[in-house]
Amino acid sequence: MKNSIKISLASVAVALALTGCGTTGDGEGGAPVENRDPNAGVARVDVADAKGTKLPAVLTDPKSILSKRSIYFALDRYDVSEQYRALVNAHAKFLVENRQFKILIQGNTDERGSREYNLSLGQKRADGVKQMMVLLGVREDQIESVSLGEEKPKAEGHGEEAWAENRRADILYVGEF
């Protein structure tokens, strides 16, 4: 077998259902997905080599909440706002169910103010996401949190829009960093 990564379709469906916007194949719509699979709620992934570059589709499929990797922050703040709770929960759940996966959380800031303060602020943002995940059962050794401060802006501009985009923590899975 060329690729040792196997994901059960049922568990992908579960993962999609967790997003609240998953679609079912039966076309009836409206009804919540009922999954009688004994592994219900468990996105089972077998990875022989977690360092492989190929990630399971559930992490990259745009329809999966797990493909969303960015948590945005308000100016000067490092508390994870309510709107990102579902996103963090979904990643935590995936990591709890797939202990062989490790992630890197990179904290970023906008370009304004002190570079050193921003380095610390980015660390706080990454740590905030990490702490939430640890409380949800992810093992410490599955997560590394680092800061890029203002040094690696995703948006290169110098206005409110770019600044908002850069006040961010990104979740990267092994193979992506």
Add this chain to the structure above:
Amino acid sequence: MPLKNMNLPNTRRLATRLVATALLCWGSLAQAQLSIEITGAGANQIPVAIADFGGDAGSGRALTTVVRGDLERSGLFKLVDTGGAALTESSPIDFGAWKARGADALSAGSLGRSPDGRMEARFRLYDVNRQSNLGGAAYLTATPQLRAAGHRIADYIYEKLTGERGVFSTRIAYVLKSGGRYELQIADSDGQNAQTALVSREPIISPAWSPDGSRIAYVSFENKKPIIFVHSLATGKRQVVANFKGSNSAPAWSPDGSRLAIVLTKDGSSQVYTIGAGGGSPMRLTSSAGIDTEPQFSPDGAYVYFTSDRGGSPQIYRVSASGGSPERVTFEGSYNVSPRPSPDGKSLAFIARREGRFQLAIMDLSSRQVQVLSDSYKDESPSFAPNSRMIVLATEVGGRGVLSAVSADGRIKQRLSVAAGDVREPAWGPFTK
């Protein structure tokens, strides 16, 4: 303005071994030179005439240009037109004629060959009003170091006429970002003679000079995370001083050069520690659940100033260097960061955010009065000149990073930029011996 009257020092004793400086080698010479633009001037400029140096005409002119440029850029002097007069240190002086030109002070000198083939710059400084000799010196130099001799002469004149030490012979370290490259450069205080000490594809931040000027501590991301290095400029030898789990940043030297205050996240969020300048085990200095960063020793070594958000917003605090309970220093506004105590211990420069603008501010440490010194919007990383008179900082003009220097009274402003990139993270070096 009355000039300080001092005895004529022994010129031989004052001769400095500039040749030793010439042996410093930092690697490749940088392509990009800093260019300086002056906006503003001191309130009471001293009118000074710098006569053309006699002797070898070409070299003499180059030397004269350096001396005049330094004095003029300081904003404290008004150069009096010399009408092309070339005077040597032994020429008779027609004080009446110089007084008529409006000069309060006059320097005259010459450039000659010493027996061993080096250049010797000799000069004398006169108080025109008192018709007296203020002193003089001779500097031996290899030809490529003519500029260094010029800076020494300008420092001598500056000190005699203002009573405080000049900083023309000092150097400024900064980071140049050009394309995807980061270079740690060291330039003369006039922006000339830029040399590259380090080139990296990853960010370099927070350069800090050792008190003796021989080493620079900085944070490099070359290993994909912030690690603190100490870099010997003469040899290029680098030593990892802090590479603990998490982030290692914000190095600041103790005044005796034996220790560094640093910021580590190994025990949680960013906290201030001290560590030996050669590494070793860090000792924790601050303790908070939030962010503590940007430590800086006071010049007497008694305190460490730092930025902390323990009160809900980033503010400046200070703690005894031996630990204890910190005292809050800034209160006005919701964002005061990057504390930099002045080398004379009298004031504290920092960056304040006021109505969304990030500006250089200065606090008188005895009265705790704060004055905003800049009218820009994105000031960062202030650094005092060793004589405490000027502050260099990073700012942005037209979307590009430039350096700006402001006098501590806010009157004199200079801008230093490089055509080819962003200049940032300036650190003004110590007095040269």
